[in-house]
Amino acid sequence: MNAPSPARPGGTHPGDTALAARLRREIDGEVLFDAASRGRYSTDASIYQIEPLGVVIPRTEEAARTALAIAMGERVPVLPRGAGSSQCGQTVGAALVIDDSKYLNRLLEVDAAERRAVVQPGVVLDALNAQLRPHGLWFPVDVSTSAQATLGGMAGNNSCGSRSIAYGNMVHNVLAIDALTAAGERWRFGPLHERAGPPAYLELVQRLGALYEREKAEIAARFP
Structure with a gap:
């Protein structure tokens, strides 16, 4: 299913060169507004296809925060994206895509005694479990796309998996989320x-x- 991407409020449109130039000046990351990149990010594992305005791949959390602030100032919608393994079209839209999977993908902390880990949103489930294995731990939300799915995307989707009857969904296995609001403020939801x-x-x-x-x-x- 293809859908045209209408101009956004303020005149922003897919491949907007002024928006792309500002993002390149002000953020530490990759800015992809060319037709080929927009085409790649217009699809996910679903049947839907919607062309985004462009793509930002931030190298740091601060870069993601800056991209969000710029989008808010330009009245541009934002669509966070992980692996794009969704089958219901959650990761496609006429928006500025912020892809956390390339750089914001680290395991930051493990507390084996408390069975707790702190991760960045782009960490892939299989990669996380490989790093938890030496501690005798694993993350039990075992989605079928575990080789691709990111923890941030799984949290946004409230993913489950074949063992959810025993171990629950993401909502039952996430203690807190540090998130950026549309205003660029960092809030802890816990x-x-x-x-x-x-x-x-x-x-x-x-x-x-x-x-x-x-x-x-x-x-x-x-x-x-």
């Missing part, structure tokens, strides 16, 4: 008792808590 962050984050937590209190009887009655 246990509710860790209520620390900027005012906008605390307001969001409060609103979600109020929503739960209002709907908890209905949730208990109907879920799962």
